Amino acid sequence: MLAISLLFILPFKVFADELPGQDNTLTGTVTDKDTQGPLPGATIYLPDLKIGAVADAQGNYTVKHLPQGRFLVEVRYIGHAAITEQIVIKGNTSRNFILSASVTEQNEVVVTGVNVATQLRQNPTPISIVRKDFLDRTVSSNLVDAIAQLPGVSQVSTGPAISKPFIRGLGYNRVVVVNDEVRQEGQQWGDEHGLEVDDYNVNKIEILKGPASLMYGSDALAGVVNIISDMPVPMGTIRGGIDANYQSNNGLFGYHANIAGNQNGFSWKLYGTRKMAHDYKNKYDDYVLNSKFRNTNYGAGIGLNKSWGYSRLSFSSYSLEPGLVEGERDENGKFIKPVNDNGNVEEVAANSDDFKSYHPLFPKQRIDHQKLVWDNSFYFANGSRVAVNLGYQVNKRREYENVLAPDDVALYFKLKTFNYGFKYFLADMDGWQTTVGINGMQQQNSNHGSEFLIPSYNLFDAGVFALTRKTFGKLTVAGGLRFDYRQLKSDALYLDGNEKPVPSPVTGGITRFGAFERDFSNVSGSVGLSYAASDKLTLKLNVARGFRAPNIAELSANGVHEGTIRYEYGNNNLKAEVSTQVDAGVELATEHITLGVNAFYNNINNYIYSRKLLGADGQDSIPVAENEDGYAAFQYQQGRAYLYGGEITIDIHPHPIHWLHFENSLSWVEARLANGNDSTKYLPTIPPLRWLSELRGDFRKNGKGVRNIYAKVQLDKFFDQKNVFSAYNTETVTGGYALLNAGVGAEFVNKNNRTLFALHVAANNITDEAYQNHLNRLKYAGENVVTGRTGVYGMGRNFSVKVSIPLEFK
Structure with missing residues (x-):
C-alpha cells in the first residue's frame, strides 16, 4: 500500500518546482473580427496538455507552465466560429486570435x-460531439x-434509470465507454446494466462510430463513447x-454542486450529485410500478501542470438503486x-402510495461503482512524450427480490478491474505524427449471492498498437495496426441438494458451471483519408478491421x-467476432446550409x-430450476452478419435570419444474417428508421x-x-410513433x-403519445388481460425545469 501511495505522489513531489529556464x-488577445473589440470570457484550451485560460475584460490571456513543442490550441466564444491552430511553444510565445461571428x-x-x-474535419472516422449546453437543453x-x-x-x-448505448x-x-482515459467496466453484457457515470459531471462527449479497436482493443466493434x-x-x-x-x-429531482480551482498549475475539484424519481406514467399503463430510482454520486481530483507535462489523480463514486x-x-x-403476509408472499394490487414512493420495491438493484484514475x-526536450494511464475500479451489482428477507442478496457480482495504458508519442518526423503503445486490463469477477447467472472468472487483456497520421496539403492520411490477446479463466460452481455452493460435486447436487479457459487473439x-476539397467541402473515407x-x-x-425477462444459456464454443467496415462521408458547410452524409457497410x-x-412440444422451452416466473429460455449462437446504412444531417440557417435553424437528421440501419430464412434473416435489436x-x-x-435566448420545437419520428x-x-414487430417536444x-x-x-424549460411528448420503443426491454413484459396489450409503454407527457447557477471566485 505504501508503494502505491508513493507511486501516486512521486510526480507531485519531484516536479512540483520548475527548474530555472524551463517555463x-x-x-x-482574443478579439471580434467585426467590432475589433475584446471578447472577455473566451476560452483558450490545449487538449493534449489539459490546460487553458480565459480572456479577461480586455481580451488578454496567459497560459503558463507549458512544455516546449508543437500543440493544437482551441479558442472558443459563444456565437463565434472556434479557431484551432497548431502553435510551436518555445519560451514566451505570443499569439493573437480574431474570431468571426458564426451560427x-x-x-x-x-x-x-x-x-x-x-481537427474533426481532418479525422477520417465519423465522430459526433456533445457539449454541456446540449445536455442542459435536453430532457433526459x-x-x-x-x-x-x-x-x-x-x-x-x-426503465428510466437503465440505458445502454x-x-x-x-x-x-x-461499444466501449471511456471516462477520463479509462474504460468503464461494469458488467456491460446485461440488458439491465446501465452506465455508472454521473450525467451532471460531464463537460464533453465524443461518439466515434465504427471499429475503433486500434486505441481501445476488443469490444470497440461498434464504436466508442468517450465521456470527458x-x-x-x-x-x-x-x-x-x-x-x-x-x-x-x-x-x-436532480441536484448537483461542484467547485474547482487552479493556482500556479495545481488544480483540484470536488463535486456531488443526488437524483431520484418515483414511477413514471403513460396514458395506457398509468403509473408503471417500480420504474423509480435513487442515485447518489460524488468525486474529487487533484492535478499538476508544469513544463514537464501534467499528472492528475481523480476518484469517483457512483451509487444507483433502481427498481426492476x-x-x-x-x-x-x-x-x-x-408483500409479506405473516411469513407468506402475497401478490396484491399496488396503490397510489406505491407509485409515488421514491423507494424502489422488490425486485430491485443496488449498483455501487468506485473508480480511481491516475493520468500522466x-x-x-526532443518533442516526444510519454503518457501513462492507470485505473482501478470496483463494481458491486446486487439484486434483491425476496420480500420475506429484504436484506438477502439474490444475484451479487463483484467486479474488480485494473486498467493500464502506456503510450509513446514520437517526435514529429517530417510531419508524421506517430504513437506506439500498449494497454489492457486485469479483471476479476466473483459471485457473492444466492443465485447464479454467470460463473466467477479472471480475465487478462493486453494489446500493442501503432498509429500514425500526416497532412499533405489538403489531404490527411491516418492509420495503424494493433494486436490483441485476451485470456478468460472461468471457475466451476457446484451446488448441493439445497442449491448451496460447495467446493466439489456431491451426490444429489448439480454442476451449475464447469471450469473452462479460453484464449482469443486478433x-x-x-x-483512412480526409480531403479538404475546399474551405466548405470535406470528403472522408475509412476502412477498418476490429x-x-x-x-x-x-x-x-x-x-x-x-431485468431481462428471460432465462439465458451461454455457449462455450463461441468464436471471436471479426468486423470489416467501410465508412464514407461528405461534409459541406456554407453560409446558409450545413450538410453531412455518412454511409457505412459492416461485415461481421x-x-x-x-x-x-x-x-419438444414446439412451445417455449421453460427451464424449471430457479425459474419460478416461468421465463422462456434463450441461448447464444453465431452467424455471419452484415449491416449497412448511414446518417444524413442538414442544418438550414438562411441569410439574413441567421438566428433561425431548421435541423433535420435521418438515421437508418439495415442488418441481416447471411443464409437466414424468412424468420431469421434480420438481426435482433436493430433500431428502426x-x-x-x-x-x-x-x-x-x-x-x-x-x-x-433560445426556443425550439422538435419532432422525433420513429418508423415501423x-x-x-x-x-x-424472439422479437416482435414494433409500430411507429412520433413525439412532439419543445x-x-x-x-x-x-x-x-x-x-x-x-x-431551461422544456416539454417532451407534448401530445402524450402512447408508444413502445423497439429497443426497450419492457416491450416484452406480460400481457394486460383487460386491454389485451402486451408489455409496458414509454413515458408520457413530461415537463422539465433546469436551473444552473455558475460560481466564480478570485
Missing part, C-alpha cells in the same frame, strides 16, 4: 480514436437517454456551479406487488436475470446473438439583463420496425454582463 508561456459550430477538436488532438433521465438523440445513436433501456445497431460489449469530465478550470480561477432539475412525469419493472398485472389490469503525460487495422471476444455471459450464462464474421429455444426534425431560434444578442428476428417469437431557455446576467443563472 514556457502562451500569451495574446454553427466549426473547427471542432476531437481526441477519441486519434493519437493527438485533431440518464446520460445515454440524452446522447440517444444523436444521429446513428440509440439506446436499449429497461447502441451505435448503428450494435451495443452491449460492442476531468477538464481543469483555467489557471488563476476558482469556479463551480449549482444545478437543479425537476421533471413532472416521474417527479424527478416486471409488468405483472392482476385480472383487473392493475400492477401487482409482492511527460514531455521531453490483428486489427485501419486506414474484433470482439465473447463475453462471460455469452460463453457460460445459466440462469434468470430479472461469427456475429453473436441470442434466440429463443423451443421445447428515425427522422429527427428541429426548428430553433438562437438569439445571442438580447436585451438588458438576459442573453443567449418490421424487419425483426421473428423466429421462435423547449425555451436563457441566461440572466447582471449589469457587468456576468451570468447570474441559466434557466
